[in-house]
Amino acid sequence: MLGTATTSSERRFAILMLTLATVFWGMGFVWAKNVGEATNHAAGVPNGSALGPVLMLSIRFLVASVVWLAIFPRARRGWSVKTFLCGVPIGVVLCVALVCQHLGLDRTTEAVAAFLTNLTVVLVPILVAIISFKRPAANLIVACAVALGGIYLLTGAKTAGVEVGGMDLGEIFVLLSAVGFSIEIVLLGWLMPKDDAARVTVVIFAICGLACGGLAMFLPGFGNLTATALFTPKLVWELGLLTVLCTLVAFGLMSHYQYRIDPTRAAIVYLFEPIVAAAFAWAIEPDAGMTGIQIAGAGLILLANVVAELKWRGP
Numbered sequence: 001m002l003g004t005a006t007t008s009s010e011r012r013f014a015i016l017m018l019t020l021a022t023v024f025w026g027m028g029f030v031w032a033k034n035v036g037e038a039t040n041h042a043a044g045v046p047n048g049s050a051l052g053p054v055l056m057l058s059i060r061f062l063v064a065s066v067v068w069l070a071i072f073p074r075a076r077r078g079w080s081v082k083t084f085l086c087g088v089p090i091g092v093v094l095c096v097a098l099v100c101q102h103l104g105l106d107r108t109t110e111a112v113a114a115f116l117t118n119l120t121v122v123l124v125p126i127l128v129a130i131i132s133f134k135r136p137a138a139n140l141i142v143a144c145a146v147a148l149g150g151i152y153l154l155t156g157a158k159t160a161g162v163e164v165g166g167m168d169l170g171e172i173f174v175l176l177s178a179v180g181f182s183i184e185i186v187l188l189g190w191l192m193p194k195d196d197a198a199r200v201t202v203v204i205f206a207i208c209g210l211a212c213g214g215l216a217m218f219l220p221g222f223g224n225l226t227a228t229a230l231f232t233p234k235l236v237w238e239l240g241l242l243t244v245l246c247t248l249v250a251f252g253l254m255s256h257y258q259y260r261i262d263p264t265r266a267a268i269v270y271l272f273e274p275i276v277a278a279a280f281a282w283a284i285e286p287d288a289g290m291t292g293i294q295i296a297g298a299g300l301i302l303l304a305n306v307v308a309e310l311k312w313r314g315p
Contacts, residue, residue: 010260011260011261013257014257014258014260014261015261015265015269017253017256017257018253018254018257018258018261018266018269018270019269019272020249020250020253021249021250021251021253021254022250022269022270022272022273022276023272023273023276024245024246024249024250025246025250025273025276025277026114026272026273026274026275026276026277026279026280027241027245027246027276027277027280028241028242028245028246028250029105029110029113029114029277029280029281030110030277030280030281030284030285031238031239031241031242031246032053032056032102032105032242032246033105033106033110034234034235034238035052035056035235035238035239035242036052036053036056036102036105036106037052037106038052038232038234038235039051039052039053039055039056039225039230039235040052040106040221042224042225042226042229042230042232043221043222043224043225043230044221044224045220045221045224047106048106048107049106049219049220049221050099050103050215050219051216051219051220051221051222052106053099053102053103053105053106054099054102054212054215054216054219055212055213055216055219055222055225056102056239056242057095057098057099057102057208057209057212058209058210058212058213058215058216059209059213059239059243060209060239060242060243060246060247061205061206061208061209061212061247062205062206062209062210062213063209063243064205064209064243064247064248064251065202065205065206065209067243067248068198068201068202068205068248068252069202072198074196074198074199075196075198075199075201075202078196078199079199080195082194082195083195083196083199083200083203084203085191086191086192086194086195086200086203087191087195087199087200087201087202087203087204087207088203088207089187089191090184090187090188090191090192090200090203090204091203091204091205091206091207091208091211092207092211093180093183093184093187094180094181094184094204094207094208095207095208095211095212096180097176097177097179097180097181097183097184098177098180098208098212099212099215100173100174100176100177100180101113101117101173101174101177101181103170103173104116104169104170104171104172104173104174104175104176104177105170105174106170107168107169107170107171107173108168108170108171108174109281110277110278110280110281111274111277111278111281111282111294111298112171112174112294113170113174113277114273114274114276114277114278115150115274115277115278115297115298115301115302116151116171116174116175116178116301117174117177117178117181117273117274118178118270118271118273118274118301118302119147119151119175119178119301119304120178120181120182120185120267120270121267121268121270121271121304121308122143122144122147122304122308123178123179123182123267124182124185124186124263124264124266124267125137125264125267125308126144127182127183127186128186128263128264131186139307139308139310142307143304143307143308144304146300146301146303146304146307147300147301147304149297149300150297150298150299150300150301150303150304151175151297151301152297153293153294153296153297153300182267185258185263185266185267186263188254188255188258188259188263189258189259189262189263189266192255192258192259193259197255197256197259198256200255201251201252201255201256204251204255205247205251264308268308271302274298274301274302275302278298
């Protein structure tokens with residue numbers, strides 16, 4: 001079952017909590033980009049290297065798993081095979097999606113990455129339609145067309161970076177992450193109700209942290225890192241914000257509340273994230289703003305989100 005039936009008040013509260021999570025995720029784009037670049041600098045590898053984003057993801061999720069266990073007594077008891085069967089698939093998909101997103105974030109702006117990630121709102125209904133063997137509604141088909149136009153405008157104005165078929169490599173990574181997050185949203189709606197959310201969240205955090213840590217050990221520059229060079233006050237502060245707000249709080253809210261509403265509705269709620277990301281990036285770094293063409297592309301992606309939510313009459 002995709003989503004758990006609840007009362008109207010419970011659904012509204014769940015939507016409110018997920019909206020709060022999107023605020024923290026939107027703010028986290030700036031912090032994630034900064035800590036990834038700082039880690040690569042400490043390791044003596046160029047910006048855009050995988051080491052920084054992957055290692056920071058590992059630290060942040062491993063710390064979050066330990067803190068989560070310490071805070072919630074329910075997470076420490078009642079473990080079973082079912083807990084792992086529910087948590088491991090979500091953790092693996094989340095790990096792949098986050099790695100792709102952070103690799104893309106190192107190669108494009110925070111605002112562009114956030115708006116491209118927002119394509120989950122179109123992809124999730126399509127995945128649900130495939131799983132349920134139902135043809136996508138007409139509004140979803142139109143939404144996909146509008147979103148593709150938005151991607152063209154959002155990425156077509158780029159002239160710097162590694163180009164692959166007219167699109168930067170960073171933007172390709174972010175698009176792949178959007179697919180991964182869409183799968184994660186569907187898995188959360190399906191698997192989370194089968195076991196206690198507190199226990200499953202620990203598994204998700206731990207799997208993501210361990211997988212990223214194992215990968216980081218084999219990346220160029222890992223052996224060059226020292227604690228003194230890596231953990232500067234600024235990096236520790238921003239990594240702490242990512243761990244507490246964007247991981248413990250935001251992903252905790254996602255794990256606890258998303259399965260209480262329909263996956264498509266959850267994807268619609270998440271469209272608030274790129275608006276926060278763009279505004280926060282502009283407030284922190286005024287030079288990080290988008291061009292007029294990119295703003296038009298972002299607007300089309302938001303329009304696609306609205307079209308995906310419309311209920312049309314007829315076939």
